[in-house]
Amino acid sequence: MFLGHALFAFAVAALVAERRGWDGRRALLVGAVAGAFAAIPDIDVAYALVGLADWRLVGGSLGAPAAFWDASRAVHRSATHSLLVGAVAAPAFALFVVRDSSRARLVRLAGSAILVGLVALALVVDGSVSAFVMALFAASGVFVAAVAARGTSLSPSAVALAALWGLWSHPWGDLVTGSPPEWLYPLESPVLATRVVLHPDPTLHLLCAFAIELAAVWLALVTVCRLTDRSLLALVDRRAGAGVAYGLVALAATPPTLAVSYHFVFSILVVGALCGASCGVPSATTLRADGGRSVPVPGAVPLLERALTAVGAVTVALLAYATVYVAFVAPF
Structure with missing residues (x-):
């Protein structure tokens, strides 16, 4: 779901910005900022890299992935996925976008103080591992804000809203793929404490979850096409x-x-990648002389065309797989 979080946040933010009268380029920029912030909560899986050091202790060909995800459970979907943490972190990140040199240092110090406070909170509540993950979360958010300040003309308030949307939209996608996030960390959350089951058959549940991810990708591609008039x-x-x-x-x-x-x-991703890579419809043609005759030379196929073809192939593959599974394999 890593990709889906970012692309869903991107698409919704960009479409809302367009609806409020922003031109296509600025709408895409604010969408990109929101998408970047939506990806940040999953920085907590960085701690799971320690599990790879012991992967040989896990039997079978899937030892490395199993060790990785087993280690990730220690901190994944906790502090960085909290709606409360997001509500505090988003305006703190936006303070790093202030461009007024007369007060930029002061407001950035204030933003740093807020983020250091979040790291200290994680240390007190859950210990050093959680504090380490929160520090990565804070550093990632500051990096995204710094890039937004340098590469866009977005105001601090626009970045704050994009950050808040990105951070708040992220946890919902985890409801169908694993254990639910700690919504109100460091407080206990009384609701949505178990995974949402899309189908009692575990394979169909996975296929439905994959379809949700794919829908987020399609929404992002539709948004790009809409805002670029393609x-x-x-x-x-x-x-x-x-x-x-x-x-x-x-x-x-x-x-x-x-x-x-x-x-x-x-x-299934390899199928999409191969179909996208083989996309051979030229986007431009140049002419060169060859023995007195003009010969067309295919130009580069646009990246967007390759991406759409790849995602289209994955969609067709998913529908075909689901059809065959239900018809011939499913135990019902």
């Missing part, structure tokens, strides 16, 4: 239809679940 359908190459062959995998491979999904996720 036709989405015209940019999807027919090679995306090759993804239908992926349905046969449902008959040959072990059905994936949230516990073991690597073979499904990696293979």
Whole structure:
């Protein structure tokens, strides 16, 4: 869900900005800032890298991924996913966007003090590991704010809203893929304490969760096409239809679940990547002389066209896999 968090926040922020009268470029910029902030809470998985040091202790070919995720459970979806922490951190990050040289140092000191306070809170509540993760979270947010200050003309208030939306939109995507986040950290959360089950069959639950992620990707691509005045359908190459062959995998491979999904996720993404990479419709043509005749030389295929074709292929592959699974494999 890492990608989905960022792309969903990007799309909604950009579309809201456009609706409020912003031009396409500025709407895309504020969307990009919101998307960057939406990705920050998952910086807590950095601690899980320590699990890779011991992955050989876990048997099987999936030892490394298992060790990684086992280690991540110590801090993942806790402090950095809190709505309360986000409400405090977002305006603190925006203080680093103030460009008025006469007061920039003062407000940045205030922002630093707030963020140091969050790190201290995590240290008191959960110890050094949580404090380390909160420090990474704070540093990442300051970095995004600094890039926004240098690369955009967005005001501190706009960055504050983008940061708040990004941080607050992130936790909801985790409701179907794992243990729910600690919504009100450091306080106890009395609601949404268990995973939302989309289907009692674990494989169909995974496919539905993957479809939600895919929908977020499509929303982002639709947003880019809308704000750049491009036709989405015209940019999807027919090679995306090759993804239908992926349905046969449902008959040959072990059905994936949230516990073991690597073979499904990696293979279906490879299908999309191959279809996108093979996208050969030229976007431009130049002419050169060859024996007195003019010969067309294909230009580069736009990145957006490749991305749309790749995502289209993944979508076709998912629908084909789900159809074959339900028809021939599902235990009902």
